[in-house]
Amino acid sequence: MPIKTTKSLPLTKSQQLIWIGQKLNPNVPLYNVPYAFEICGNISDKAFELAIQALIDRTEILRTVFNEKNTTVTQNILSEFAFSLEKFDFTRNVALPSVQDWLQKKSEFPFDFTKPLFDTALLKVEKDKYIWYLNLHHLITDATTTALLFSSMANLYQGVLDKNLSAIPTPPPYSDFIAFEAKKRISPEHIKTTNYWKNKVKDIPTTPQLYGSRQKVETTRTKRVNLALGATRTHKLKELTRNPKIGSLTTDMGLYTLFSTLLFIFLYRISGQSKLSIGSPINNRVSRDFKIIPGLFVELFPLCLELNDDDSFASVIGKMKAETNEYLRNAQIGSSSAELSRSFNTVLNYINTTFPSFNGLPTKSVWIHPNHCDPSHQLRCHIIDFDSKDNLEIIFDLNLDIFDESEIEFVPQHFLNLLDALLTDLDQPIIRPALVTRKEIKELIGVSNTAETSHFKGTFLKHFEKTVLNYPKRIALENGEDLISYLDLNNRANQLANFLIKNGIKENEKVGLHLYRSPDYIISALALMKIGATFIPIASDQPAGRIGFLISNSDCSLVITETDLKKNITGETKILDLREERVRISSEPKISTGHQLKKSCIAYYIYTSGSTGMPKGVMVSHKALNNYLQWASTYYEIDENSVFPLFTSIGFDLTISSTFLPLMNGGKVVVYREGMLGPDISLIQVLSENKVNSIKLTPAHVNLMHGSNIQDSLIKTMIVGGEDFKVNVAKNIYHYLGRDVNIFNEYGPTEATVGCIVSKFKLKKHQQVSVPIGKVIANMNAYILDNHKNLVPKGVVGELFLSGASLAEGYANLEELTKQKFIDDTIRPGKKMYRTGDLARINRDGEMEFLGRNDEQIKLNGFRIELADIEANLLKHKEIDNASVVLIDGQERLPENEILNCAECGLPSNYPKSDFDDDGVCHLCNAFKNYKEKTDKYFKTEKDLQQLLFSRKGSIASYDCLSLLSGGKDSTYVLARLINMGLRVLAFTLDNGYISDQAKANVDRIVQKLGVDHIYGSTTHMNKIFVDSLDRHHNVCNGCFKTIYTLSTKVALDKKIPFVITGLSRGQFFETRLTEELFWNDDADTTTIDRTILEARKLYHQENDAVNQLLDVSMFKDEETFKKVQFVDFYRYSDVSLEEMLGYLKEKVGWVRPTDTGRSTNCLINQLGIYVHKKQRGYSNYSFPYSWDVRMGHKTRTETLEEINEYIDENEVKRIMKEIGYVESNYNDIKRPQLVGYYTAKTKIPHQELTQHLLKKLPSYMLPNTFKYMETLPLTSNGKVDKKALRSLNLVQLQMDTPYVEPKNEIEVLLEEIWREVLLLDKIGMHDNFIDLGGHSLAAIRVTARINEEVEMNFPLNKIFELPTISEYAKYIEETLITLMEE
Amino acid sequence: MKESIIEFIKNEISNKRLETINGDDMLFDLGILDSLGIMRLIGFIEDRSQIKVPFQDLTIENFSTVDRIVAYMSRHRV
Incomplete structure (x- = not known):
């Protein structure tokens, strides 16, 4: 008999979600909601069964089945469902499993959705103790439902017993809610709330x-x-x-x-x-x-x-x-x-x-x-x-x-x-x-402690001396042809030690070792140990400034060096030239000095780079050194057969392993002296000579090895340290070297002596991005702590702290810093722990993982981001070889109230690369003082002007000159003076569409009053020119000026007028024509300067911008044009003061300051330019020219400040923007810091592809805004990726299509420096385009002048536009120089 | 207002069907309202007055009885 059902009902939202969850995991009981109600008392099976049936009859959900047709799911309510209750007597039936097992098994049974989704049974578990088992699928139940069913059941059971079942009310049907819910979902407020929730979770990163x-x-x-x-x-x-x-x-x-x-x-x-x-x-x-x-x-x-x-x-x-x-x-x-x-x-x-x-x-309820x-x-x-x-x-x-x-x-x-x-x-x-x-x-x-029981005895020196006794004849050092036995090495160290004592070097004194990698270096270090003095390795390639700093910072009483390197050492420190003193040293006795070395003596200082820019000397005691070396000897199984190359910088603590590990154990050190010049290629030599079986190196070195022919390499022990060791690098080298090589990843800051956490690379186990750093070494503790110095649980990321016998004693002469970094051990009170600044966590295998620097955990838009995480995911892209992610700060903006203005000229302190001295005077003012005199000769008198203009008077033209008239005071004064000179003048005004009415009235009145011919120039492209100017220069003036020059030149050419007179202020000369470089040359005469300016002007008219594209500029292609029409700056010849000018204007011309522009100008669009410039760059575009006006004495600082800080009517600005069709960019983008992903690969990978790749693994807020393809990543001298260098590219450079390439030779370095200074940038790639970087004709003057000065050549100005990249220009310089030399 | 609040509680949101609710009946201690109920009541109050009840004001002092709710409302009437 078919069971009647109601019509199909829809699922509620909540039911839908559960349905989908179940579909994704078919036949899994993930939504079963089983309960076991233990009831204490006697229960009648029969009554209970009747009650269950009554419960089913009264409860819709217990008769509900689910049907899926096509893709639609519906629920249908059966009108009746006959159920027979399962009853189990656990007190009698021994075949049954335990109650617990039975319940558990039953609970995990998946439901059949075509039948009602419940399961129930009555279990007798003891005399007078029953369990009512009730399991419902979540589609039909929730916590309240269970409680409702429980109490209904209790009532119905009683009703059966009392035979008054019918008196017990039936609850309303669930279909009421289905209908209610469905109605809710189409109500207007539904959209509001769903939007609310959508917005709510949008902010949740992941x-x-x-x-x-x-x-x-x-x-x-x-x-x-x-x-x-x-x-x-x-x-x-x-x-x-x-x-x-x-x-x-x-x-x-x-x-x-x-x-x-x-x-x-x-x-x-x-x-x-x-x-x-x-x-x-x-x-x-x-x-x-x-x-x-x-x-x-x-x-x-x-x-x-x-x-x-x-x-x-x-x-x-x-x-x-x-x-x-x-x-x-x-x-x-x-x-x-x-x-x-x-x-x-x-x-x-x-x-x-x-x-x-x-x-x-009484009941006890359990949710199974x-x-x-x-x-x-x-x-x-x-x-x-x-x-x-x-x-x-x-x-x-x-x-x-x-x-x-x-x-x-x-x-x-x-x-x-x-x-x-x-x-x-x-x-x-x-x-x-x-x-x-x-x-x-x-x-x-x-996990991080290998038992503190193994306190190592003695010192390295003691062990070394014992080795000398054991193996006197064995070779300790191999230096080319030169083989030095242990006995010999020890004797020579003794001789030097005796010599040093004789020369007054005592215990605890500091001695610099400025030596090449050589037996001398090792002998010196041993000799200093033998007298308890501290050695400070100073590598041969260090710049003189750093050497000086190291010597003075460490209080060296002596520097041991050799003839070649002596010149690097300045100052008064005593010097011992080993070559010079060779004879005297070798005449010293070979016996020990008898000094007893204390473990507390400082063995060495190694200087590491500091965040302040000053290196800091890490003081490592003999105790710490011995702890590392003894542990390493055992762990790496170093013995008399071990052969290490000494091939890395002596100033790098990684080199301590290569130097002292073999010597402690009777092994051999093969010395690879660094070349005198150029990059250190010793690693290649090490590999090609193939003499060593053990090597200590950085991951960057390992990467380099890959390219070499090392199939037959003898290397069996490879200790990698100094930087994050990627699994793919390890894997590659492992396969390459053959299977019997042991690769170790050794982690440790210099402050904890070379290495203190180690793991052995295991191909099968280590499948993550980086090889774990592993477990801590003997007598050391490693703690991963949170910001409150609590130990974090396993798995959680925290900062790594180190404590124990290998810890350094602190930083030389930096007590404060020492206190900050070596803090009280919070886990083992009474000791010190070193704050590494590294992030780490313990993985499931109990090994520590390095997760980048703590300061590399950045916060962007409120999200905490591990840069290492992004890097790791970039590296998973199959084409990427190496990657590094940095956060580039947005353009830093000083808050307005913190901006200073130069005490002399008013230049604001947020002008790029400005530098104020203690008196608040800017670098431009200070520099100007040095060449002011030279600029004087550029300026002339009105008499000179008269002479010049009259020189071509009487030509066929009807005018002697064309005067550019803006209607402002400066140009009006020019016009008046020219007429006063008796010249025939044509006045020219560009109507750019934004000249104020009053200014126009001024212009008309002036020309009338002065009785001068006047024309307005105009172009229909003006708005496009404005927009282009705003895009290129963040102002409107540049575009306007160029339009004026172009149109007025045309007029002058047509009318055969020989001169165009500008009213540019002297300050504006320095913005558009003059640069300090022009005055560098002592014998720079005005003719040369004028010629350079003219050259620049020709280039200026060739620059490809809107004016060039939209106006007729064909005449500028003709060299003759520049001869036919000469531009003359009136104020080059006039030194009139503002007061004098205004007086003159009032008296002679009747000039009135316009009031309808709201500003001191006659142009309405001017303020738009200032507004945009201020927003984009932070300061007014007038700041720079006005500062020059002040320097030139044509304005006072106060006037300048007033003008550059004038009120801007933003509403008006926005209105004009709309009018000219300028779309404001989001200024916040400039200020916002950006994530940049740098990568190396065979070819550039499309941005889109990288984004897609990362999105599979990372939340969108972790996606770099920009990816930059590189040929190689820049490395620091210690072989680590130079993140500082990566951070200094600016946004324009990042968006360039060219890969960033560092300068590779001297000329490129020189050019980069010049470009940087002129273009006000921090870093320039060799293939970056000069024009794209904002280079224009004036910058060309500056760059060319500087190049010519440096290489003593005379390269023409336009070369830089022909060869617009450093790479090309450098090649050109090189070729020119070579040609010259050959000649 | 008091009457309409009592009516609303009785007809719409009380956990159990009640004949009468007195102005000083403890709405929560007596189990008359739960958290959903109180939120609906606040929605009711906000809809019918200009008051917007900030979460900081959801205290026993302000909302434990109908009388207190009425007093709160008169304090905050705009």
């Missing part, structure tokens, strides 16, 4: 990495752990909800606030992520009817919070309350979505339902875990008190892909530690309470 787990979740398997809080804690928590700081309306709401706060803090602490989202169900039972309908009502919505280290528990509670309020207001029925769910991987489920008793029979969960819920946290015994319990469901055994064990503990901290002190910082348990501390330190 789901947090719980315990640093980067695992992709595949399994649905989860482990449930319970944490009973106990009566005391429960009581305290409930008390706390009444605290005014919590201020909750109900205990439940208060507890919800507390637990959500705790869960957020917990996530923050175990992931390090600031912006977090947690999913939390809202029960949606908004009406009284809905409160009693069984069925799925709950819906998941996200709670979002941003936490940081400054938060206290109380402050998070505050944020939480606000957030909860927003959540409750917006969690509207039906507005959840899969998109919202993707913002979280953690769910908080505060369940306040209870199952108090079954009709008076079916061992599976929605895999997107990596962590679920349920708060329950089912039996309402005032005993809260937390249930954690932990996904097994994310949490390993030990984490599962510790999660509840960690949470509890936070909870107890919350109960202790609400106002404490959230990062203060320790997370890890005592057991873990032991383990965490245990």
